[in-house]
Amino acid sequence: MIVRIASFHNYQAVSNGLMRQQVKLQNNQVQLATGKRVLTSGDDPVASIYIQNFRQQDKQLDQYINSITLARNRQTRAEIAIDNSEQIIDRAKRKTMEMINGSLSDNDRMAHRQDLKGLYDNFMNLVNAKDESGNFLFSGTQANKQPFFRDNRGSVQYAGDSYHRTAQIAPSVEVQTSDSGNEIFMTVKNPFGNYQPDYTIKSGSLLLLSSATNTNHTDLSNYAINFSVDGNEQTLYELTQNGAVVSSGQYDPQAGVQWGTLNINFAGEILDGDSVSLVRQDSFNIFDTFRKGMELSQESIFDASATAELHQVTEQFTAAFKHLNKTRSEVGTRLSTLDRQENMHKDFKLVLHRSLGTMEDLDYPTAVIEMNENLLALQASQKAFAKVKQLTLFNYV
Numbered sequence: 114m115i116v117r118i119a120s121f122h123n124y125q126a127v128s129n130g131l132m133r134q135q136v137k138l139q140n141n142q143v144q145l146a147t148g149k150r151v152l153t154s155g156d157d158p159v160a161s162i163y164i165q166n167f168r169q170q171d172k173q174l175d176q177y178i179n180s181i182t183l184a185r186n187r188q189t190r191a192e193i194a195i196d197n198s199e200q201i202i203d204r205a206k207r208k209t210m211e212m213i214n215g216s217l218s219d220n221d222r223m224a225h226r227q228d229l230k231g232l233y234d235n236f237m238n239l240v241n242a243k244d245e246s247g248n249f250l251f252s253g254t255q256a257n258k259q260p261f262f263r264d265n266r267g268s269v270q271y272a273g274d275s276y277h278r279t280a281q282i283a284p285s286v287e288v289q290t291s292d293s294g295n296e297i298f299m300t301v302k303n304p305f306g307n308y309q310p311d312y313t314i315k316s317g318s319l320l321l322l323s324s325a326t327n328t329n330h331t332d333l334s335n336y337a338i339n340f341s342v343d344g345n346e347q348t349l350y351e352l353t354q355n356g357a358v359v360s361s362g363q364y365d366p367q368a369g370v371q372w373g374t375l376n377i378n379f380a381g382e383i384l385d386g387d388s389v390s391l392v393r394q395d396s397f398n399i400f401d402t403f404r405k406g407m408e409l410s411q412e413s414i415f416d417a418s419a420t421a422e423l424h425q426v427t428e429q430f431t432a433a434f435k436h437l438n439k440t441r442s443e444v445g446t447r448l449s450t451l452d453r454q455e456n457m458h459k460d461f462k463l464v465l466h467r468s469l470g471t472m473e474d475l476d477y478p479t480a481v482i483e484m485n486e487n488l489l490a491l492q493a494s495q496k497a498f499a500k501v502k503q504l505t506l507f508n509y510v
Contacts (some may be wrong), residue, residue: 167465174458174465177282181455184280184290187244188448191292194242194250195441198298199434201236202399205229206430209406213423217414226410233403237261237269240298251294254278260294261400269400271295282454288447297440299398304432305425308336308391312421319381321424325391329374333393338370338377342385352377402429 211217212225240261243249248256252273260273271294278291303309306326314320320340339351352360352372360372369378377391406426412419 171462171465174462178455178458180280181282181451184282184288185448185451187250187290188444188451190242190244191250192441192444192448194239195437195444198236198239199437199441201232201239202430202434202437205232205403205406206427206434208232209423209427209430212410213420213427219414222410222414226407229403229407229410233407236403240294251292251297253291253293256291267404271299282451286454288450297437298400300396301399301433301436303395303397304428307393307395309394309397310425311390311392312418314387314417314421315384316415316417318384318387318417320379320383320387320389321381321421322389323378323380325377327375332374336375336391338389340364340383340385340387348383397429399433402426402433
């Protein structure tokens, strides 16, 4: 009985040793096949922790890069739409300036009106542009809702909101990825200051409003300036507030008309009976400017008031062009931020992969030597196993 137990343990010990050598050799072969030194956490527990952290960071960087790609695509389309809008606004301004030309006939103005209408229709398509996913670019956070539409009266209404979407492109960096069409196309700073003029001037008058500002932002009164010329050829003015006369006197072209917080300046030749009404309006929308330009194109070329208001439309188109140019610059800044952050992520990925390779990649010469050593040890174990397997007491009986 004792001899049988001893023989079994000898057999088992050699067999276990043989299995261990086979596992080592198999592990060497897998390492050479994959090129990885650390296959399981048991191969190198410390390195395994670092490898796992590196891979998590690498996946996080991939997510940021994907977010950057989506944001860039959307902002690039927005930049193109705004750039095309700028060009349309510039062409509309030129058409309006041509309509001011006194040598044009009424038919010429109507032809320009058709051109202006075509530009307006193209502009409406641009403000309702979509990205590659079918989402509207200028509806704020309401990406699935068309931002602009015309009502039964032809006025344009905004159906989006005034909020912005953002994308996180780094642990502490967010970039705006959507724009509010209300801010871009419907809230353009008034080029005349705080008021929009409504002209009632005589034929041959060249009166134009240069600026009308009021530092009292709570003053929503309507003002009007009536001009007259006395027997001494002196130009007199009368300023009314909501219909009541509040100031009058001789008009000084250098000083303009000043009353309290109100400051008004004019340019051009003034005729007796000229009048300008002022309505408080700190901003305007581009759609109304298009509509007003088309409406004024139907007026006679001899209508001085209509011509003066065409000058006003021209100034609004100029202000709208500058406003859109500023907005496009802001979009360009976002695109630069996206490009810069993407390059930083890619550089960091290279550093991560280099560090990951240092800990995880296999040193082939060392691995080959180790495999050969394990192969020799396995062969020796196999020979020893063959000898042990033949050992029995019956050989000595």
